[in-house]
Amino acid sequence: MKAVGARLPRYDGVGHATGRTAFVDDIRAHGTLWAKALRSPHDYATITRLDTTAAENMPGVRAVITHADVPLLEYGHLSALGIPADEPLLAKDEVRYKGQPIALVAAETTEQAADAVAAIEVDFAPKTPLFDVRKAFDADVSQPHHWGTVYPHFEESMDRRQIRKGSIEKAFDDADKIISGVYRPAAIEQMPIETQVCLSVPEPDGRFTIYSCTQALYFSMGVVAAHMQIPLNRLKFVGGTVGGGFGGKVDTATETVCTLLAQRSGRPVKWRWTREEEFLCSSTRAPWHMEIIDAVTDDGWILGRKMLTLHDAGAYARFSPYGVTKHSFHHTGAYTIPNLHFDGYVVFTNRVPTTAMRGYGVTSVSFAVESHMSRVAEELGIDPFELRLKNANRIGDTSPNGIAYTDPSTVDVLHAISEATGNELAPGYAAASRQRRAGEWLPDHLLAQISDTEVH
Amino acid sequence: MKITLNGADAQVDSPPLTPLLHVLREELGVLSAKAGCENGGCGACTVLIDGSPRRACLTAAIAADGSEVTTVEGLGTPEALSPVQKAFVHFCAAQCGFCTPGMVIAATAYLDKGGSGSREEITEALAGHVCRCTGYLKIVDAVAAAREGDFDMSVAAESPHTQVRA
Amino acid sequence: MAATTAVLFPCSPGEAIEAFGDGDGVRILAGGTLLVPELHLRGGAPEQVVALSGAGLDFVKEPCDGEIMARVGAMTPVDRLCTQPAPIGPAARGIGDGEIRAAATLGGNLCAPAGFGDLQAPLLALDASARSAGSDRERTESLEDFLAARDGRLLLEVSYVAPLEMGGGMHLRTTTDGRRVFDDSHYSRPAAGAFASLGRPHAHHFTVMSVSGVRTVGGEVRLAAVGVGPVGVRLRAAEALAHDPEAAGAAAAEEVNPSDDPLASGWYRRRTLPSLVRRVLSELEVGS
Numbered sequence: 048m049k050a051v052g053a054r055l056p057r058y059d060g061v062g063h064a065t066g067r068t069a070f071v072d073d074i075r076a077h078g079t080l081w082a083k084a085l086r087s088p089h090d091y092a093t094i095t096r097l098d099t100t101a102a103e104n105m106p107g108v109r110a111v112i113t114h115a116d117v118p119l120l121e122y123g124h125l126s127a128l129g130i131p132a133d134e135p136l137l138a139k140d141e142v143r144y145k146g147q148p149i150a151l152v153a154a155e156t157t158e159q160a161a162d163a164v165a166a167i168e169v170d171f172a173p174k175t176p177l178f179d180v181r182k183a184f185d186a187d188v189s190q191p192h193h194w195g196t197v198y199p200h201f202e203e204s205m206d207r208r209q210i211r212k213g214s215i216e217k218a219f220d221d222a223d224k225i226i227s228g229v230y231r232p233a234a235i236e237q238m239p240i241e242t243q244v245c246l247s248v249p250e251p252d253g254r255f256t257i258y259s260c261t262q263a264l265y266f267s268m269g270v271v272a273a274h275m276q277i278p279l280n281r282l283k284f285v286g287g288t289v290g291g292g293f294g295g296k297v298d299t300a301t302e303t304v305c306t307l308l309a310q311r312s313g314r315p316v317k318w319r320w321t322r323e324e325e326f327l328c329s330s331t332r333a334p335w336h337m338e339i340i341d342a343v344t345d346d347g348w349i350l351g352r353k354m355l356t357l358h359d360a361g362a363y364a365r366f367s368p369y370g371v372t373k374h375s376f377h378h379t380g381a382y383t384i385p386n387l388h389f390d391g392y393v394v395f396t397n398r399v400p401t402t403a404m405r406g407y408g409v410t411s412v413s414f415a416v417e418s419h420m421s422r423v424a425e426e427l428g429i430d431p432f433e434l435r436l437k438n439a440n441r442i443g444d445t446s447p448n449g450i451a452y453t454d455p456s457t458v459d460v461l462h463a464i465s466e467a468t469g470n471e472l473a474p475g476y477a478a479a480s481r482q483r484r485a486g487e488w489l490p491d492h493l494l495a496q497i498s499d500t501e502v503h
Numbered sequence: 504m505k506i507t508l509n510g511a512d513a514q515v516d517s518p519p520l521t522p523l524l525h526v527l528r529e530e531l532g533v534l535s536a537k538a539g540c541e542n543g544g545c546g547a548c549t550v551l552i553d554g555s556p557r558r559a560c561l562t563a564a565i566a567a568d569g570s571e572v573t574t575v576e577g578l579g580t581p582e583a584l585s586p587v588q589k590a591f592v593h594f595c596a597a598q599c600g601f602c603t604p605g606m607v608i609a610a611t612a613y614l615d616k617g618g619s620g621s622r623e624e625i626t627e628a629l630a631g632h633v634c635r636c637t638g639y640l641k642i643v644d645a646v647a648a649a650r651e652g653d654f655d656m657s658v659a660a661e662s663p664h665t666q667v668r669a
Numbered sequence: 670m671a672a673t674t675a676v677l678f679p680c681s682p683g684e685a686i687e688a689f690g691d692g693d694g695v696r697i698l699a700g701g702t703l704l705v706p707e708l709h710l711r712g713g714a715p716e717q718v719v720a721l722s723g724a725g726l727d728f729v730k731e732p733c734d735g736e737i738m739a740r741v742g743a744m745t746p747v748d749r750l751c752t753q754p755a756p757i758g759p760a761a762r763g764i765g766d767g768e769i770r771a772a773a774t775l776g777g778n779l780c781a782p783a784g785f786g787d788l789q790a791p792l793l794a795l796d797a798s799a800r801s802a803g804s805d806r807e808r809t810e811s812l813e814d815f816l817a818a819r820d821g822r823l824l825l826e827v828s829y830v831a832p833l834e835m836g837g838g839m840h841l842r843t844t845t846d847g848r849r850v851f852d853d854s855h856y857s858r859p860a861a862g863a864f865a866s867l868g869r870p871h872a873h874h875f876t877v878m879s880v881s882g883v884r885t886v887g888g889e890v891r892l893a894a895v896g897v898g899p900v901g902v903r904l905r906a907a908e909a910l911a912h913d914p915e916a917a918g919a920a921a922a923e924e925v926n927p928s929d930d931p932l933a934s935g936w937y938r939r940r941t942l943p944s945l946v947r948r949v950l951s952e953l954e955v956g957s
C-alpha cells in the first residue's frame with residue numbers, strides 16, 4: 048500500500064509539461080484524409096432532397112457517405128441493454144436538431160472536404176421546432192420524436208421512471224404545511240479544450256485501428272461494430288489520452304463515421320470538430336424541469352415528497368433514460384423522506400441530444416433539493432442547518448429505491464460546513480451523528496422506512 | 504519563408520496566410536501546440552515568437568517569417584525539464600494536459616520578463632489560457648514557485664488549498 | 670484560404686495606399702487576430718492581401734510643445750494604448766488578454782465587424798478624425814463618418830485633440846488689453862476622460878457594451894458607446910443633458926437601437942446603458 052496517502056507525482060506529468068503526450072490529433076498516419084460533415088442548418092425539418100453526386104466528383108474527395116451507406120443505420124446508446132434504438136447515425140428523411148450530421152466527406156485537405164460539403168445538394172422543408180420541455184406537454188406543439196412526447200420504454204413499456212414508497216396520501220394528510228417549488232437548471236456545454244476527434248486507420252489485415260478521445264472505449268467499440276455490422280475483433284481501439292471529457296465524450300460521436308469513411312476510401316481518416324461544432328452540435332448537459340411538493344411538519348420533518356421531473360433529452364434518447372433513473376434514486380438528496388411519489392420523464396425536444404456531465408442526472412436533483420431545503424427552512428422559520436441535520440441520512444435509513452445506507456456522511460459534511468462558515472449549532476445538533484436513528488432523531492414517521500438488516 | 508524553430512532553421516512552404524499553428528502541426532510536425540479553438544479563444548496554441556507569447560492560430564505564417572519560434576519542445580526535455588516544466592509536474596498543474604503546453608509557454612515568458620510572481624500578476628499573465636480541468640489554483644502555485652528551481656520530483660507537492668481534516 | 674492569394678508588403682504609407690488601390694478584392698492584414706482565423710476556418714480567398722506590418726503605420730505621436738493634436742497609426746498594437754489617459758487606456762486594457770493585445774491593432778479594431786471595436790467609442794468621444802485611402806484616394810473625415818462608410822477604405826491613422834495629460838499645447842496669446850490668455854484651441858482639450866463597461870467576468874468575455882466620455886477644458890461633454898449597434902455611436906441626446914445624469918441616461922437609452930446578439934439582448938443593453946452613462950458622467954464630474 049505504498050500509494051495510499053502518498054503524494055505521488057502524476058505518471059503523465061512529464062509528458063504533459065514537455066508537450067510529448069500524444070493526443071488523438073497528434074497521432075500521424077501516412078496518407079490521412081480529413082473528414083467534414085454536412086450538418087443540418089435547421090432545428091427541425093424534412094429533408095426533401097439529398098444528392099451527393101457533385102460532391103463526389105470534387106477535387107481531392109475520396110469518400111462521401113450518407114444514411115444509405117450505413118449498414119445498421121439506427122443503433123441506440125442503450126441498445127446493448129435491449130432498449131430500442133431511435134437515432135440514425137446520419138439523418139435520413141428528417142433532421143431533428145440543428146447541427147445533426149447528414150453526410151460526411153473525406154478529402155485530401157480540410158479545404159477540399161469543406162468545399163465538397165458545400166457542393167452537396169440538399170433541400171429542407173422546415174417545421175416548427177420545440178425547445179422547452181414543459182411546452183412539450185402543451186396541446187398545440189408538433190412532437191419532434193416518432194415515439195411521441197416522452198421516452199416510452201422504461202421497464203420495457205412504461206412512459207416514466209416512477210418511485211412509490213410508503214404512503215404519500217398519509218404524509219400529506221398529516222402535514223402541517225405543503226411547500227412547493229419549481230427548479231429549472233439550463234443546459235451546459237462540457238467544453239473540453241480538446242474537441243471531439245478520431246483517427247481511424249484501415250489495416251492491411253482488414254481491421255481498423257481507431258484512435259479515439261472517447262471516455263467509454265469498450266462502449267464505443269460496440270457501437271461502431273453494430274453500425275458497421277462487423278465483428279468486434281476487427282476493431283482495435285486506442286484510447287486513454289483524453290484532452291478533457293467531463294461526460295461530453297461518452298457518446299460515440301466520431302468513431303463510426305470515421306471508420307466507415309476509412310473503409311470506403313481505404314485510407315486513414317481523421318475527423319476533428321471545430322470549436323464551433325463543439326459548441327453547436329456536441330451533446331450538452333440537459334436542461335431539467337423539476338417540481339417538488341413537500342409535506343412538512345412545523346418542527347421541520349419532511350414527511351413526504353411528490354416530485355415531477357422532466358428531463359430534456361434533446362432530439363434523441365441516447366443515455367437519457369439512464370440519467371433519469373439515477374436522478375430518481377437521488378431525488379431526496381442526502382436526506383431521508385419516508386413517503387415518496389416520483390415521476391420522471393425523458394422528454395423529446397429539438398435541442399441537441401443531451402448526455403452525461405459530471406454527476407449525470409444527480410447534479411440537477413442536488414440543485415433542486417438543496418434549493419428546496421433552503422426554501423422549506425425559510426418558510427418554516429427554521430435554521431437551515433437544523434432542518435438538514437434532522438432529515439439527514441443516518442445508518443440504516445433507506446434511499447428512495449430501498450437501499451440501506453451503510454455509512455452516509457451527510458451529518459459530518461453539515462458539521463464541517465457549519466464550522467467552515469462560522470455557524471453556531473445548538474448543542475443537540477452539534478452532537479448529532481451518522482449513527483442509527485434513536486431517541487429524538489427517530490420520530491414515529493421514520494420507523495417504517497428503516498432497514499431491518501443489521502448494517503454498520 | 505524561413506523560421507528558426509526551437510533553435511534550428513526550418514523552411515516553410517505553406518501559403519503565406521496559413522496560421523502558424525497549422526504550419527507547425529501539419530507542415531513541420533511539431534505537435535505540442537494544440538488546436539483547441541483555432542480562434543484565439545483558448546490559448547492552447549501559444550508559442551513564443553521572438554520571445555513573446557503569441558497565439559499561433561492567429562499568426563499568419565508570413566508574419567512569423569524570419570522570426571524565432573519556440574514551442575514547449577524547445578524549453579526542456581523529459582530528461583532536462585525547464586524550471587517551469589518541473590514546477591508543473593511537481594504541483595500536478597496538468598490534468599488532461601491539453602492546455603499545458605500553452606500554459607507553460609505563457610508562464611515561461613512571464614517569468615523571463617521578470618514577473619514578480621504575485622498571484623494577481625500570474626492570473627493576468629495567464630488570462631488568455633483556458634484550463635477546464637484543474638481549476639487554475641495548482642497552475643498558479645506552480646508558476647509562483649517555478650523560480651525556486653528545484654523540487655523533489657519523486658513526490659507531488661502538498662497543496663496549500665486542500666485542508667485535510669483530522 | 671486559396672494558395673492563389675497574393676500578399677503584398679508595402680514599406681511605407683504611400684506604398685500601402687498604392688497597393689490598396691480602390692480596394693476592390695483586397696483585404697488588409699493588420700494584427701490578423703480576426704482575419705487569420707476567418708480565412709482559415711471560413712475559407713474564401715481574397716485576390717490580394719495587403720499586409721501592413723512594415724508600412725510605417727505603427728506610431729503614437731503625442732503633441733509636442735505648441736501642438737495639441739495626438740496621432741496614432743492604424744498599425745499601433747492595442748497594448749501600446751493601454752497607458753493612454755481615459756477613455757482610451759481603460760478601453761484598451763479591457764480588450765482580450767495580453768497576448769491578444771500584443772497582436773491586435775488599432776486599425777483592425779476600428780475596422781472590425783460588429784461585436785468588436787471597443788476602441789471606437791473612446792475615439793468617438795475624443796471627436797477623432799480618421800485619415801483613410803480608397804477609391805477617391807486619401808481623405809480625412811470625422812471618425813463617425815468613417816465608421817458609417819468604412820468598407821473599401823484603408824485606414825491610415827486617427828488624430829484627436831490630445832488630453833491635457835498628454836502634454837504639448839500651452840499656446841498663449843496677448844489680448845488687446847495686454848493680458849496673457851490661452852489660445853482658443855486650449856479650451857478644446859480634454860481635461861477629463863472616463864470609461865465604464867458592463868462587467869467582464871474574464872478575459873474571454875467580449876465587452877457587452879461600454880460608454881466613453883470626455884469633458885473638455887471649455888466644459889463641452891462628449892459621450893459615445895459601443896455595443897448598442899453595429900459600430901460605435903455618439904450619444905448626442907445624452908450629451909445635451911449631461912448636467913442631469915438621470916435625464917442623460919434616459920435620453921441615451923432612447924437614442925440607441927441595440928439588437929440581440931449572443932452576448933446580451935437588446936432589451937438588457939437598453940436597460941443598462943443609463944447606468945453606464947451615469948457612471949461616466951459622475952467620473953467626469955459633470956452634473957449635480
Ligand SMILES: Cc1cc2nc3c(=O)[nH]c(=O)nc-3n(C[C@H](O)[C@H](O)[C@H](O)COP(=O)(O)OP(=O)(O)OC[C@H]3O[C@@H](n4cnc5c(N)ncnc54)[C@H](O)[C@@H]3O)c2cc1C
Nearest residue numbers: 543699700701702703704765773774776777778786787824
Ligand atoms: C480571444 C479574443 C479576444 C478579443 N477580445 C476583444 C475585445 O475584448 N474587444 C474588441 O474590440 N475586440 C476583441 N477581439 C477582436 C480583435 O482582436 C480586435 O478587435 C483587434 O483590435 C483587431 O485588430 P487586428 O489588427 O488583429 O485585425 P485584423 O484581424 O488584422 O483585421 C480585422 C479586420 O479589419 C480589417 N482591417 C485591419 N486593419 C485595417 C486598416 N488599417 N484599414 C482597413 N481595414 C483594416 C481587416 O481586413 C479585417 O477585416 C478579440 C479577439 C480574440 C481572438
Ligand code: FES
Nearest residue numbers: 541545546548560
Ligand atoms: S487554438 Fe489558438 S487560442 Fe485556441
Ligand code: FES
Nearest residue numbers: 598599634635636
Ligand atoms: S489540464 Fe485539462 S484543460 Fe488544463
